[in-house]
């Protein structure tokens with residue numbers, strides 16, 4: 001009988017890790033040298049017992065992980081893992097199905113098929129749309145934009161699967177300068193250069209201006225993809241889909257939406273108005289590993305024109321149809337062999353139900369508002385963006401009368417480092433409208449009122465230490 005010692009060890013260590021999230025420093029404290037020294041060295045010729053391997057991993061990395069699974073990690077946009085999603089993820093590894101084809105993983109194929117239908121339903125996107133569970137929003141963009149590229153070139157009389165891009169009509173991608181870098185990279189993978197990405201004008205809150213979009217569209221008859229945003233990562237700015245999408249469609253453009261976390265606001269009645277009209281788009285990319293709180297990694301691509309999606313992804317000639325009615329993920333995903341990452345999505349959705357997802361969105365947004373507005377009340381702190389969803393911005397000010405923006409930037413950077421070093425909470429920096437700011441993102445199901453209070457106390461402490469004459473913010 002095989003011994004499961006290494007699995008027991010991992011399970012106990014995982015439980016210990018999760019139970020310790022409340023008391024351990026949020027920030028990893030090991031240095032890169034520490035980690036290399038402990039983990040590195042030559043690969044020996046002799047192997048080790050599984051248990052020893054796991055023990056070594058645990059011992060070498062115990063101070064090398066951030067507490068991002070916990071409730072006081074507000075950096076970037078990083079969700080935690082719901083208990084059922086984490087457990088389902090472990091089982092996904094244990095079952096070890098190759099979720100490329102129904103034939104390789106029957107239950108995995110059906111679970112993902114159902115999870116995808118649930119996601120579309122929850123996000124109120126067209127029922128007829130197809131979907132794929134990708135590694136993240138980056139590959140979801142790639143999948144959606146590949147579908148877009150094929151479809152709009154087809155309309156221009158060019159078969160990209162047959163003829164490639166050499167000599168094809170040039171496509172342009174109209175988008176705002178606030179777009180996420182993953183759009184640029186997806187475009188690059190698909191054979192578009194930077195020149196193909198054309199920025200359109202935005203208003204003061206970073207939303208694409210209808211007039212600017214109309215002008216750009218009328219400017220040229222080129223095949224066009226318009227990329228809009230359902231929450232940018234600084235202030236969760238939503239484009240006005242209701243106004244913009246009809247303009248784009250009128251000119252025959254394909255509209256793609258980056259809704260990495262923001263699309264989940266559709267699960268809440270309170271916030272649904274933010275995405276009003278988003279269902280008119282042609283494709284949507286989102287993440288399950290952010291607001292839905294499944295373990296890394298899982299993104300979701302959704303495409304209205306399922307034929308375009310399938311043509312862009314499948315490796316089978318369209319005249320070969322499998323004799324089974326089952327869903328083969330390889331027809332929709334850019335990967336060949338793949339992990340059945342939709343199983344964790346299925347679990348998360350069952351655990352939460354519709355009400356639970358709505359509650360998660362509303363609760364975390366409430367925490368974000370509370371946290372940012374409370375910080376904004378502290379002396380020397382300026383609230384740069386009051387959260388209307390789950391993202392907000394604050395800036396720490398240099399007290400000197402003569403202080404310039406560059407001084408405030410420096411103070412902001414040093415206070416954020418001081419807060420993070422304190423270990424009670426973890427935030428990241430961003431640049432918004434040319435100013436350095438501390439970004440506050442709340443998307444973790446674990447974040448509680450108590451966590452918010454602890455984070456505010458940690459910021460107060462960092463500010464008080466500065467008052468006490470430590471040299472934070474003074475040295476360059």
Ligand SMILES: *Cc1c(COP(=O)(O)O)cnc(C)c1O
Nearest residue numbers: 077136137138180182233260287
């Ligand atoms: C995180 C994020 C992405 C990239 O998603 P990945 O899952 O990291 O690939 C794209 N757009 C926005 C707005 C994001 O927040």
